[in-house]
Amino acid sequence: MRHIISILMENEPGALSRVVGLFSQRNFNIESLNVAPTEDETLSRLTVTTVGDDRVIEQITKHLNKLIDVVKLVDLTEGNHIERELMLVKVKALGTQRDEVKRTADIFRAQVVDVTPSVYTVQITGDAGKLDAFLQAMAAIGVLEVARTGVSGISRGDKVLGL
Amino acid sequence: MELLSGADMIARFLKDEGVEYIYGYPGGAALHIYDALFRQDDVKHILVRHEQAATHAADGYARASGKPGTVLVTSGPGATNAVTGIATAYMDSIPMVVLCGQVASHLIGEDAFQETDIIGVTRPIVKHSFSIRHPSEIPMVLKKAYYLAASGRPGPVVVDIPKDMTAPTERYEYVYPKKVKLRSYNPVTRGHTGQIKKAVELMLKARRPVFYTGGGVITGNACEGLADLVQRLGYPITTTLMGIGAYPQSDRQSLGWLGMHGSYESNMAMHHADLIVAIGARFDDRVTNNTSKFCPTAKIVHVDIDPSSISKTVRADVPIVGPAGSVINEMISLVQGREPANPEALAEWWEKIDGWREERRGKLYEPAEASEPLKPQQVIETVCRLTRGEAFVTTDVGQHQMFAAQYYKFDKPHRFITSGGLGTMGFGFPAAMGIKQSYPDDDVVCITGEGSFQMMMQELSTCKQFGIGVKIVNLNNGSLGMVRQWQDLNYKSRHAHSYMESLPDFQKLIEAYGFTAIKVERHEDLEPALERAFADKTELVFLDIYVDPREHVYPMQVPLGAMRDMLLSKTERT
Numbered sequence: 066m067r068h069i070i071s072i073l074m075e076n077e078p079g080a081l082s083r084v085v086g087l088f089s090q091r092n093f094n095i096e097s098l099n100v101a102p103t104e105d106e107t108l109s110r111l112t113v114t115t116v117g118d119d120r121v122i123e124q125i126t127k128h129l130n131k132l133i134d135v136v137k138l139v140d141l142t143e144g145n146h147i148e149r150e151l152m153l154v155k156v157k158a159l160g161t162q163r164d165e166v167k168r169t170a171d172i173f174r175a176q177v178v179d180v181t182p183s184v185y186t187v188q189i190t191g192d193a194g195k196l197d198a199f200l201q202a203m204a205a206i207g208v209l210e211v212a213r214t215g216v217s218g219i220s221r222g223d224k225v226l227g228l
Numbered sequence: 229m230e231l232l233s234g235a236d237m238i239a240r241f242l243k244d245e246g247v248e249y250i251y252g253y254p255g256g257a258a259l260h261i262y263d264a265l266f267r268q269d270d271v272k273h274i275l276v277r278h279e280q281a282a283t284h285a286a287d288g289y290a291r292a293s294g295k296p297g298t299v300l301v302t303s304g305p306g307a308t309n310a311v312t313g314i315a316t317a318y319m320d321s322i323p324m325v326v327l328c329g330q331v332a333s334h335l336i337g338e339d340a341f342q343e344t345d346i347i348g349v350t351r352p353i354v355k356h357s358f359s360i361r362h363p364s365e366i367p368m369v370l371k372k373a374y375y376l377a378a379s380g381r382p383g384p385v386v387v388d389i390p391k392d393m394t395a396p397t398e399r400y401e402y403v404y405p406k407k408v409k410l411r412s413y414n415p416v417t418r419g420h421t422g423q424i425k426k427a428v429e430l431m432l433k434a435r436r437p438v439f440y441t442g443g444g445v446i447t448g449n450a451c452e453g454l455a456d457l458v459q460r461l462g463y464p465i466t467t468t469l470m471g472i473g474a475y476p477q478s479d480r481q482s483l484g485w486l487g488m489h490g491s492y493e494s495n496m497a498m499h500h501a502d503l504i505v506a507i508g509a510r511f512d513d514r515v516t517n518n519t520s521k522f523c524p525t526a527k528i529v530h531v532d533i534d535p536s537s538i539s540k541t542v543r544a545d546v547p548i549v550g551p552a553g554s555v556i557n558e559m560i561s562l563v564q565g566r567e568p569a570n571p572e573a574l575a576e577w578w579e580k581i582d583g584w585r586e587e588r589r590g591k592l593y594e595p596a597e598a599s600e601p602l603k604p605q606q607v608i609e610t611v612c613r614l615t616r617g618e619a620f621v622t623t624d625v626g627q628h629q630m631f632a633a634q635y636y637k638f639d640k641p642h643r644f645i646t647s648g649g650l651g652t653m654g655f656g657f658p659a660a661m662g663i664k665q666s667y668p669d670d671d672v673v674c675i676t677g678e679g680s681f682q683m684m685m686q687e688l689s690t691c692k693q694f695g696i697g698v699k700i701v702n703l704n705n706g707s708l709g710m711v712r713q714w715q716d717l718n719y720k721s722r723h724a725h726s727y728m729e730s731l732p733d734f735q736k737l738i739e740a741y742g743f744t745a746i747k748v749e750r751h752e753d754l755e756p757a758l759e760r761a762f763a764d765k766t767e768l769v770f771l772d773i774y775v776d777p778r779e780h781v782y783p784m785q786v787p788l789g790a791m792r793d794m795l796l797s798k799t800e801r802t
Contacts, residue, residue, distance in 0.1 A: 075412065079347060079359070090352045120539070127536035133356040133376065136412040228411070 067096070068122050069141040069148055069218045071226055072111040072129060076102055080134035084111060087132065093117065093125050097150075097193075097215030105228070108136065114193075114216045139226050141218045148218040151190045153178070154200070157207035158185040166206060173199045184209065192216075232402040234363035235264035235394035238327070241370045243270040244404040247298050249289060249665060250274070251282035255302025256342060257329030260394035262300075274665065274694055277686040279306050281658035283313020284684070287322050288659030291645045292620055293666055294449065296323035296377045303329045303391075304342030308349065312652060314384045315353040319649025320470060321447060323382035325373045330359075332392040347388050355383030360393045364400040371405040380415030381534040382447060416533060419550025419558065427505070427529040427546045428562040434503035435573035436525075436580075437463045438494075440486065440515075441552075443470030443648070444508020444532060446641040448552035451475070454507070457560050461568060464581055466494035468509050470648040473638035478617075483581065487515040488785045489630040492794065493584040495783065496802075498523055499792035500580070507531040508552045511542040512649070521790035531555045588796070592634075593779070598751050601776040604628060604703045607754065608635035611673060611701060614758050619671035620645060620663050624656040624680030627709035630781040632675040654683030660698040661687060671762060673699045678728055679708045688741040688768075697766040702734065705777035713780045717795075738770040745770040 074080050081100060088095050093115060100111040115125060122140065129135050141148070158166050158180075166185050170177055175189035189199050193216060200208060220226070232240060238261055242250065250273045254262045265273050276282045279301045286297025297317075301310050307328040317324045331340040347357050356376050358369045366389075373385040392398075431437060445454050445467075451474045458465050458481055465475050466486040475482055484491035486498055498504065504526045509515070511530075516522045519541050530537075530544035531552060538547045548555055568574055593605045608631050611619075617637050622645040623629040629646055638644050645663065647655040660674040681702055691698065703709075711726040738745035746757045748771060761769035786793040786801065795801045 079357075082348070083351060086351050120543075124536065124540060131534070131536055133410065133413050 066118070067114060067116050067142070069112060069114050069146070069216055070126065070129070070138055071141055071218060072113070072138040073103070073108050073136045073226060073228075074111060074132075075134045075136065076107050076109045077134060080109065081111070083132050083134055084113070084129065087128055088115075091124070091128060093121065097213075099215035099217050108228075112215070112217050136228065137226060139220065141220055144224070145221040146218050147221060148192050148216050149190055150193055150196055150216050151188065151214045152196045152199070153212045154187045154189070154203065155209040156185050156187060156203050157183065157209060159183050162206050166203070169199070169202050173202070175199065230402050231399040233260070233264070233394065233396045233399050234360070234366050234389075235260040235396060237363070237366045237400070237402050238370070238389075238394065239264040239268050239271065240402060241367050241404065242298065243268065245370070245374055247271055249286075249662075250298045250300050251276055251285040251662065252300030253279050253282060253302065253306060255306045255329060257303035257331055257391045258300060258306070260391065260396060261327070261329065261389070263396070264394075273300070274661075275690065276658065277689050278684070279309035280313050280654065281661075281684055281687045281690070283310045283317065283324070283326065284652075284655050284658035285662030286324055287313060287317045287655075288622060288645055288662035289666055290317075290322050290324055291659070292642050292663040294447075294642065296325055296374055296382075297662065299324065299326040301326070301328055302342065303331055303346070304344045306342075307346040308344055311350060311353070312654075314350055314386065316647050316650045316652045316655060317384040318353040318355070320443065320647065321382050322384070323377040324384040325370075325377050326384060326386045328386060328388050330388045330390040333390045334392070336390065346386065350386050353384070354386050357386040357388065359388040360390065363393050363398055366393070367402060368405050368408070371408045372410065375408045376410075376413065380413075381444075416550050417554065419531065419548040419555040421558065423546055423548045424555060424558045425562060427548060428559055430503055430527060430529060430546065431461065431505060431559075432563070432566060433569050434463075435570050436501045436577045437461075437503040437505065438483075438497050438501040439463055439465035439505045439507070440468075440498065440509055441465065441471045441474055441507045442468040442509025445471055445474040445552045448508060448533070450508070450551075450553035450556050451641045453553060453556040453560060457556055457563065460560065460563055462574070464497055464578070466490070466498065468512070468515060468648070469633055469646065471509065472633060472644040473641040476639040477637045478639055485633060486791070487512075488517070489634065489781050489783060491634075492588045492783050492796065493581055495785070495791045495794060496584045497581055499790055501526045503527050503529070505529045507556065508533075510537045511540065513541070516542060517785045517791050517793070518788045523791065591797075593782075596751070596776065601774060602748070602751060602754060604631045604705070604775040604779055605635050607701065607703060607773055607775060608632055608675065610754055610758060611675070612636040614755070614762055615671045615673065619643070619673045620660070620667060622646065622656040622660040622663065622672070622674045624676045624683075625651045625653045626677055626680060626711075627705075627713065627779070627781050628675055628677045628680070628703040630710075631703070653680040657681060657684045657698070657700065658687050661691060661696050664696050664698045665694070669765060671699065671765065673701055675701045675703065677709060678702055678704045678706065678731055678734070685737075688738065688743065691768050692741050692743070695766065697764070697768050699761050700768070700770045702770065702772050703775050704731075704734075704772055705775050705779070706731065707777050709777070709779075710781070712777070716780065734770060734772040743768045743770060745772060748773040
């Protein structure tokens with residue numbers, strides 16, 4: 066099953082490599098990974114999506130917790146949560162394609178953020194499924210380049226991942 | 229308030245931390261630190277002949293004393309040479325701090341002379357690592373390093389120190405940090421009481437219980453409590469290789485150690501148990517054999533300080549995260565005044581176990597005729613007898629290691645010192661050095677083989693320089709015995725590179741360093757040679773003992789089988 070694990074860790078050099086290294090060292094799987102500082106500049110938040118059965122996920126969270134740089138973590142998929150990913154896509158946009166791209170973008174509530182005579186750059190946010198669907202819809206027109214951030218997530222309600 | 233250079237801070241900190249010995253080897257990036265060590269007398273530096281030996285010596289010291297070992301090496305090759313020893317300590321959860329010189333900060337990343345990203349290289353084999361970024365950080369970073377190394381589940385910590393951090397001209401305020409706090413690191417101090425109660429109920433109701441305890445009991449200073457608990461209940465106990473000595477092996481309740489080459493009775497008892505109480509052990513593959521066939525009728529209580537060890541390979545029915553000592557004490561107080569509920573079943577259980585014991589009594593190996601080569605087993609038995617079972621015994625890796633574990637009987641913890649997890653050849657001799665330094669009045673014996681010994685034999689020179697009187701028992705069978713055994717069993721005796729041609733004349737070699745070596749080939753020479761060797765505790769003596777190269781280590785678990793599936797000799801199996 067797919068899990069989204071959100072990790073608060075020390076904003077220190079080398080902390081990220083310890084997390085990533087752990088996954089390769091112990092043969093765990095990373096589907097996507099995204100990391101940035103938080104409102105507290107001493108902390109980074111890292112979100113990793115991974116796949117595994119309960120035993121594997123238990124080992125992943127235990128080993129992550131063991132890393133000295135990891136302060137706290139939560140498996141978002143254990144409860145209600147919001148997950149989002151941002152994607153920038155360059156698509157071919159010539160002649161009638163220009164309308165077609167714009168229409169499809171509107172349907173997905175995506176925005177065209179850059180325009181040239183032959184190319185549109187579209188920005189879209191949503192869960193991974195929505196982004197995949199958009200890419201599929203664009204495939205026939207011609208996708209030139211894709212940049213995805215990987216999943217970021219947060220739990221619903223009052224629950225907070227903090228110190 | 230005192231202003232010190234980074235290098236002087238390191239020397240002072242080590243003194244304030246109570247470090248007695250550093251094992252190390254100098255080089256460019258560590259020279260400021262070496263100069264600071266030169267100008268003080270509190271911390272003794274032992275100059276090894278190869279950095280791997282420094283880590284093994286510090287490791288041996290840590291295993292014997294329970295205190296963290298300290299290593300100092302230079303950047304690049306100095307640090308990479310230490311890697312095997314760091315990995316060895318990591319696998320066996322040994323507290324160790326490794327200080328590595330590094331090229332100056334402004335050169336990092338430029339492929340400077342003797343530059344290696346040692347933090348990157350060692351990342352998977354350390355508990356944690358630090359890079360010094362300002363000299364003023366040194367006292368606190370070192371404090372954290374020692375705290376992390378020794379607390380919780382111990383392990384090695386690497387501190388990378390760029391040369392400019394130790395420059396003699398840059399001085400900063402030095403205060404020894406008495407306390408350290410890390411917001412992301414809070415090792416548990418006690419187990420969950422509800423879980424412990426549940427475990428104790430299972431223990432009292434058990435019909436065929438076995439205690440299975442590991443190195444964690446020794447590391448956690450919980451041996452006395454363990455003996456108390458085990459004796460109150462009257463249950464059998466088996467230990468892992470790393471847990472040898474946690475419970476007196478001469479006691480009736482001890483079944484010896486378990487696993488691949490463990491005793492017949494301990495593997496049989498584990499397989500047939502209805503309750504396994506694992507404490508400070510990690511269900512390693514050399515213990516469990518095939519996990520899908522592991523102890524089919526047993527419920528499992530698993531106590532460990534490291535949550536990631538629990539249910540890693542074998543699912544625990546009652547997991548308890550906590551230090552062995554406090555959990556055992558809580559168990560004792562819950563057991564107090566109560567009796568096991570099934571005394572008849574337990575009596576039957578013991579009958580069964582005693583039956584297994586009887587089955588193998590006197591059949592463990594075939595004694596050699598006087599005209600035949602000595603058996604390695606009989607050599608170990610003689611060493612055990614002549615040292616009254618009280619020596620510190622270190623080993624390398626292979627057949628001799630298993631024979632030492634099987635035939636030397638340990639009643640005390642911290643005495644059997646072996647590379648259990650990583651299985652590092654070359655470990656034994658430097659580890660013995662590290663122990664002998666701190667225990668000069670004890671017998672420290674390195675049981676080794678001619679293959680392993682040659683991996684670290686340059687340390688004879690260190691022993692010469694520092695007057696380290698260890699005894700080396702070289703079980704010389706002219707081949708890599710364990711490799712050869714596997715080749716006999718699995719490769720139709722095709723002995724691919726498991727022979728040792730052109731062995732040195734060990735006697736001349738040892739004499740070249742100014743030590744005594746005794747060659748033993750005949751049965752009647754064995755005891756006098758050992759007596760001679762152990763006569764003087766200050767003298768290094770090397771015993772080159774020729775043993776039967778055809779000998780195999782038994783019992784030996786059958787691959788992919790259950791714990792009870794064992795070869796018992798070249799012709800018998802369970």
